[in-house]
Amino acid sequence: MQETQYDFGLIGLGVMGRNFILNVKDNGFSAFGYDLDTEKVEALREEGGDRGRVDATQDLPTFCQSLTSPRKIMLLVPAGKIVDQVIEDLLPHLDKGDIIIDGGNSFFSDTDRRDAYLSEKGIHFFGSGVSGGAKGARKGPSIMPGGNKEAYEHVRPIFEAVAAKYQGEPCVAYLGPKSAGNYVKMVHNGIEYAMMQLTSEVYDLLHRAAGLSNDELHQVFDSWNKGRLQSFLVEITAEIFLQEDDLSSGRLVDMILDKAKQKGTGKWTSQNAMDLGIPVPTIDMAVSMREISALKSLRVDADSLYDRPKLPTLPKEELIEQAEKALYFSFVISYAQGLHQLAEASKEYGYELDLSQIAKIWRAGCIIRAGMLADIAEAFGQNPKLENLLLSPSFVDKVNGALPAVRRVASQALERGIAMPGLLTSISYFDALTTGRLPLNLIQAQRDHFGSHTYERTDREGIFHTEWGKN
Ligand SMILES: NC(=O)C1=CN([C@@H]2O[C@H](COP(=O)(O)OP(=O)(O)OC[C@H]3O[C@@H](n4cnc5c(N)ncnc54)[C@H](OP(=O)(O)O)[C@@H]3O)[C@@H](O)[C@H]2O)C=CC1
Numbered sequence: 001m002q003e004t005q006y007d008f009g010l011i012g013l014g015v016m017g018r019n020f021i022l023n024v025k026d027n028g029f030s031a032f033g034y035d036l037d038t039e040k041v042e043a044l045r046e047e048g049g050d051r052g053r054v055d056a057t058q059d060l061p062t063f064c065q066s067l068t069s070p071r072k073i074m075l076l077v078p079a080g081k082i083v084d085q086v087i088e089d090l091l092p093h094l095d096k097g098d099i100i101i102d103g104g105n106s107f108f109s110d111t112d113r114r115d116a117y118l119s120e121k122g123i124h125f126f127g128s129g130v131s132g133g134a135k136g137a138r139k140g141p142s143i144m145p146g147g148n149k150e151a152y153e154h155v156r157p158i159f160e161a162v163a164a165k166y167q168g169e170p171c172v173a174y175l176g177p178k179s180a181g182n183y184v185k186m187v188h189n190g191i192e193y194a195m196m197q198l199t200s201e202v203y204d205l206l207h208r209a210a211g212l213s214n215d216e217l218h219q220v221f222d223s224w225n226k227g228r229l230q231s232f233l234v235e236i237t238a239e240i241f242l243q244e245d246d247l248s249s250g251r252l253v254d255m256i257l258d259k260a261k262q263k264g265t266g267k268w269t270s271q272n273a274m275d276l277g278i279p280v281p282t283i284d285m286a287v288s289m290r291e292i293s294a295l296k297s298l299r300v301d302a303d304s305l306y307d308r309p310k311l312p313t314l315p316k317e318e319l320i321e322q323a324e325k326a327l328y329f330s331f332v333i334s335y336a337q338g339l340h341q342l343a344e345a346s347k348e349y350g351y352e353l354d355l356s357q358i359a360k361i362w363r364a365g366c367i368i369r370a371g372m373l374a375d376i377a378e379a380f381g382q383n384p385k386l387e388n389l390l391l392s393p394s395f396v397d398k399v400n401g402a403l404p405a406v407r408r409v410a411s412q413a414l415e416r417g418i419a420m421p422g423l424l425t426s427i428s429y430f431d432a433l434t435t436g437r438l439p440l441n442l443i444q445a446q447r448d449h450f451g452s453h454t455y456e457r458t459d460r461e462g463i464f465h466t467e468w469g470k471n
C-alpha cells in the first residue's frame with residue numbers, strides 16, 4: 001500500500017500527461033501518475049526525482065489510494081472510447097465528491113453525457129481543454145475548465161499555479177457549466193486551423209510570387225513576430241524556416257510532404273457552427289484545405305492538365321508589407337468568427353461564457369496566443385454583448401487601414417493562380433458581413449418561384465407568395 005498522499009493524480013503519461021504532471025510537481029504540489037505502459041511509468045519515475053513529490057504506477061487501486069480527498073484526477077488520454085473506459089475503470093475506486101478532469105480534446109457532447117452520468121454517482125466531472133502542446137504542458141499551458149463551479153475551487157489552486165502567466169495573470173479561468181471548457185477548446189482549435197492555413201498561404205505567396213528564400217522568410221516572420229502579428233504561430237513559423245534537414249542537404253520544411261493530417265477538432269467546430277447557424281467560413285476553408293491537401297495524387301495529376309499564368313516576380317519589400325496587413329486582417333477575422341460562434345453557443349447551451357475572459361486566458365500558453373488578443377479582450381470587456389468583433393469601434397480603424405493591401409494581396413494571388421482560399425474567404429466574409437443589402441433577395445425569389453417557399457418584403461410586414469411568370 002502506497003503511504004504518501006498526493007495532491008493530484010494524472011492518467012495517461014504521454015506527450016501532454018508527462019509534461020503536465022512534472023509542471024504540477026514544479027509548482028509545489030505532489031502528483032501521482034498512472035499509465036498502462038511500463039516504459040512511460042518508469043520514465044516519469046526517473047525524470048521526477050523525489051518520489052515523495054512525483055511518482056507513478058501501473059496499478060489503478062494503488063493510484064487511487066494514494067490521492068488526497070477529494071481526489072483530483074486528470075485524464076490526458078486519447079479522446080473517445082478510451083475516456084469512457086478509464087472512467088469505468090476508476091469508478092469502483094472513487095468516493096463521492098471526487099473530481100475527474102478530462103484534459104483531452106473530447107467532443108463536447110461526450111462531456112455532457114459523462115457529466116450527467118458521473119453527477120448521478122456524486123462524482124464531479126470537468127471537461128477542461130489544455131493548449132500549448134508539450135512545451136506548454138511542461139512550462140505553462142492555457143487551461144479551459146468547465147463543470148461544477150463549487151468543485152472547481154478544489155482544482156483552482158493547482159490550475160492557477162501550473163497555467164501560463166500573462167503579466168502575472170494565470171491563463172486559466174472557470175468558464176461555465178457542463179461542457180463549456182471542451183467547447184471553448186474546440187473553437188480554440190478551429191481558430192488554430194484557420195491561423196495555420198492563413199500563415200501557410202502567406203508563406204506560399206511570398207515564396208512563389210516574390211521568390212523569398214527560407215532565410216528571407218525566416219527574417220520576415222521573425223520581424224512580424226516583433227510587431228502587431230506577435231504570436232506563437234508566427235514565432236514557430238520563423239523558426240521552422242531555419243531548420244536544416246538531417247537526411248538531405250536542404251531545409252527540412254522543403255522536404256515535408258504537403259498533406260496535413262487532422263484529428264477532428266477543426267471539423268467539429270465547423271459542423272457545430274453550421275448547427276448553430278453561425279458563419280465561420282475561414283475555419284471551414286481551413287478544414288477543406290487539409291482535405292484537399294490529402295488528395296495529393298489527384299492534385300499532381302490535375303497540375304499537369306491546366307495552365308498557370310506566368311507573371312513577373314513581384315518586388316519583395318512591397319509584397320512583404322502588404323502580406324503583413326493581409327495576415328493581420330485574416331487573423332482578426334479568424335478570431336471574430338470563432339468568438340461569434342462562442343457567443344451563440346453560450347446562449348444555445350447555457351454556458352454563460354465571458355468572451356473577454358476567454359480572450360484573456362488565450363493571451364499566453366496556448367497555440368493561438370497572440371498580441372492582438374489583448375485588444376480583443378479589451379473590446380469584449382468594454383461591451384460584453386458585442387455580437388461580432390468587427391462591430392467593435394476599436395477594430396474599425398485597424399481593419400480599414402489594412403484593407404487596401406489585403407485586397408491587393410488577394411488580387412496578386414488570383415492573377416498568379418496561387419491558392420489563398422483562407423484569405424479570399426476572409427475577405428468575402430468581411431465584404432458580406434459589412435454589406436447592408438445582399439443579393440439574397442434573388443434566392444428568396446427563386447425559392448418562392450420553384451417551391452412556393454414564400455418571402456418577406458422590404459416595405460411591409462407579412463409572408464408573401466407570388467405566382468411567378470403570370471404578369
Ligand atoms: N499533443 C498535443 O499537442 C495536444 C494534445 N491534446 C489532447 O490531449 C490528449 C492526450 O494527448 P497526447 O498526450 O498527445 O497523447 P499521447 O498518445 O501522447 O498520450 C496518451 C497516453 O495515454 C495512455 N493511455 C491510453 N489508454 C490508457 C488507459 N486506458 N489507461 C491509462 N493510460 C492510457 C497512452 O498509453 P499508450 O501509448 O501505451 O497507449 C499514452 O501514454 C488527447 O485528447 C489530445 O487530443 C491537447 C492539447 C495538445
Ligand SMILES: O=C(CO)[C@H](O)[C@H](O)COP(=O)(O)O
Binds near residue numbers: 130261262
Ligand atoms: O489541441 C491541440 C493544440 O491546441 C492539438 O495539438 C491538436 O490535436 C492538433 O490538432 P490536429 O492534429 O487536428 O491538427
